[in-house]
Amino acid sequence: MSYVPQSPVSPIQAGGEERDGHPGRTTRQRRLGGRIALGVLAIAVCVFVGLSIPRYLTFDPDVGRLSPEEHPLFFPVLMTHVLGATVAMTGCVFQMWPWLRRRHPRAHRRIGRAYVVAGVWPAAIAALVISVVWPFGPVSALSDIVLALLWFSVTTYGFVYARRGRYAAHRRWMVRSFTLTISIIFNRLLGLPIGMILANQLDTTFGGDRHALEQAVSASVTWLPWTLAFIFVEWWLDREQRRTVREM
Numbered sequence: 001m002s003y004v005p006q007s008p009v010s011p012i013q014a015g016g017e018e019r020d021g022h023p024g025r026t027t028r029q030r031r032l033g034g035r036i037a038l039g040v041l042a043i044a045v046c047v048f049v050g051l052s053i054p055r056y057l058t059f060d061p062d063v064g065r066l067s068p069e070e071h072p073l074f075f076p077v078l079m080t081h082v083l084g085a086t087v088a089m090t091g092c093v094f095q096m097w098p099w100l101r102r103r104h105p106r107a108h109r110r111i112g113r114a115y116v117v118a119g120v121w122p123a124a125i126a127a128l129v130i131s132v133v134w135p136f137g138p139v140s141a142l143s144d145i146v147l148a149l150l151w152f153s154v155t156t157y158g159f160v161y162a163r164r165g166r167y168a169a170h171r172r173w174m175v176r177s178f179t180l181t182i183s184i185i186f187n188r189l190l191g192l193p194i195g196m197i198l199a200n201q202l203d204t205t206f207g208g209d210r211h212a213l214e215q216a217v218s219a220s221v222t223w224l225p226w227t228l229a230f231i232f233v234e235w236w237l238d239r240e241q242r243r244t245v246r247e248m
Contacts, residue, residue, distance in 0.1 A: 034098070041182065042093050048185050049086060056082045066134060074134055077126050084123030085184070091115035092178040109162075112174075116159045120177065124152035139219040147226050151180040172237055179233040186225035194220045 061068035061075040068075055094100055094111050101108045128148040135141030158173030195217050198205075206212045 038093070038096055041096070044185050045089050045093055045182065048188065049089065053082065053086055065136075071134065074130070077129050077133075081123050081126035081130065084119050084121070084126065085181070086119075088115055088119030088123055088181045089184075091119055092181050095174065096178060112159075112162065116155055120151060120155040120181065124148045124155075128152075137215055137218055139215070140222045143219070143222040143226075147180065147183070150230075151177065154180065175237060176230070176233060179229050180226060183226035183229050186229050187221060190225050191217075191221045194224070 055063050056079060059079070064075045064078050066074045091111050091114055095108065095115060100111075125148075127144055131141045131144035131148065154173050155177040158170050158177055161167070161170035161173060198213060198217050198220065202208060202210065202213050206216070
């Protein structure tokens with residue numbers, strides 16, 4: 001009887017205890033961490049949407065910051081951004097769910113198309129129009145323009161790579177897209193402490209000028225959350241890629 005060499009069974013196949021290069025940390029623990037992170041994200045999105053979106057669903061132009069009589073197109077463009085962003089934020093939770101990707105790939109693809117076509121693209125274009133036509137200060141407007149262009153671009157890259165069947169590249173670009181999609185939550189979380197820190201410097205750094213304080217708070221809140229989140233995800237993607245190369 002001829003001898004057939006057997007492929008070695010990896011520790012993951014045997015019991016899921018392969019180390020990932022970090023002392024005491026296993027693949028099983030990484031999966032648990034991913035589930036916890038996804039749960040936290042889902043809760044954060046639900047809370048944000050539940051608190052922020054209902055007032056826009058009245059479709060009352062007065063909820064916008066500009067007069068509908070003087071700027072009649074502002075509210076429709078704003079609603080395009082709000083509804084598109086809501087679709088994108090909700091969709092990214094489902095798209096990051098590993099169980100859905102594995103068990104229901106068709107649903108994953110359909111939600112992904114809705115995320116891009118009905119979510120990110122209209123929301124990003126509307127944000128760009130608002131920032132150019134109705135800017136709220138030059139520094140904040142520049143941040144919104146850069147964010148809208150970057151959000152549209154990384155999402156489009158991810159969509160194109162999926163269409164070409166290059167799923168590893170697709171995943172990396174969509175992780176970037178998801179990060180920018182939920183960056184508005186970081187904006188809300190960091191807005192209060194940034195405002196409190198700068199408000200304490202009203203009489204010193206800003207010489208009592210409240211307008212300068214408001215501009216500084218606005219600029220910090222619009223720039224810091226999404227740039228810090230994007231830098232972090234780039235570091236994480238680079239770390240993950242290097243770890244994958246080591247394990248090959």
